[in-house]
Amino acid sequence: MGTLVEDLIEWGGGVLGEEHMETLMSCVQCGKCTGGCPSGRITALRTRKLFKMAQENMVEEIFNAPELWYCTTCYTCYERCPKGVKCTDIIRTIRNLAAKAGHMSVPHRKIGVYALKTGHGVPIGPDQMKIRESIGLDEMAPTTQKYKEQLEQFQTICKETGFDALIDFDWDKMNLKE
């Protein structure tokens, strides 16, 4: 393990490209990202501060900061940064590392449970089946929640990548452990 910046470049770089992640070092603390951030209006999220903390390797403080999870990934900051810092993707990558270090809320882990059980973050319920039928659709769309063998492909991906372990999923209970 290196510094937070090194870890971010390595982890995010593997998917988004290293150059993308290295833009974090171009942040000059101008605050334009924070000025346009809709979350900052009503939450403690301050993107400028977050990037400073990342540059200064304040790992524990960032991973434990509740505001890390108050970004909606709206990409306003990303679009407006005059230095080309890929703000939103850096935030997503910090979250990946925080999740790996065990900082993932129960509601977020539960979305993972829905996904592992049905292949959908938001599965269907009986009321919606009725609505579908009333407008001439099949009661269920032909997705992973309808076909077991297709769902198994989705589950295979999650086992291969360790997503099941990330959320602490119990395959016997088909729910979170504990």
Next chain:
Amino acid sequence: MSEETKEYAYFLGCITPNRYPGIEVATKKVFKEFGIETKEMEGASCCPAPGVFGSFDMYTWLPIAARNLAIAEEMGLEIYVTCNGCYGSLQEADHLLKEHPKLKEKTNEILGKFGREYKGTTEVHHSIVIMHDDIGLDRLKEKVTKPMKDVNVAIHYGCHFLKPSEVRGHGSSETPYILEDIVKAIGAKDVDYKDKLMCCGAGGGVRTADTPTALEWTRQKLVSMIEEGADCVIHPCAFCHLQLDRGQYEMNEAFGTSFDLPVLYVLQLVALAMGFSEKELALDQQTTKMPEKLLK
């Protein structure tokens, strides 16, 4: 585009088929009128949500998205979507996999476990771009039988349709025009309002982890629409639909407010203007109710 039939694979995602199937029906019906046929993607899953699964583990996010893309490739079709989250996820994954051959190789190692492969032979389109660019505004105007005269429409773009603009390619995210053009083509008026380009507040797992905060965000946005005399709000995103429609019920419960601003997926409003009924589009089965003005 010529008048001949064109076929697409419809990537449904989660919220459209599982919460607001009226969006699915409206899109299929409108497209059919213009000679666009829709094929179902058997076995597709969650896109998966870019701000949610992308925030948890991008190494899981990518192969799940690639598997969905591979299904459309097997069908030999390009994809259309009715949710910005699906658009963001699938288009970004497709972009990354086409740019980085090594990433594609690694992803295919996983997909190969069950005999699938991402090749890079499909494209991901948003349904509103098909409406605007391929069908075109002139052909749309010809099909409008019930122009939305005197209807003030608040346009909500959501996030991942426009941004990041370097990948989406729909012009500047500060001066969008696609929904404005469609609203004008069906005879309605788009009203400018203070928070027009602000997101709905639900994305990135915020709604999941802290619903009241997400609702406060949406409340501020709705207030600024209502202040400008909006009769309804339209959007291009099933997830925004959930937050804007169901969210009004939730905020009335939580904050004692009495919001009732009608919420429509843009092609639902187009469908009404083309003469389809409220009932056919399931607009009578959601939280917010449609006023006479939109139905006559």
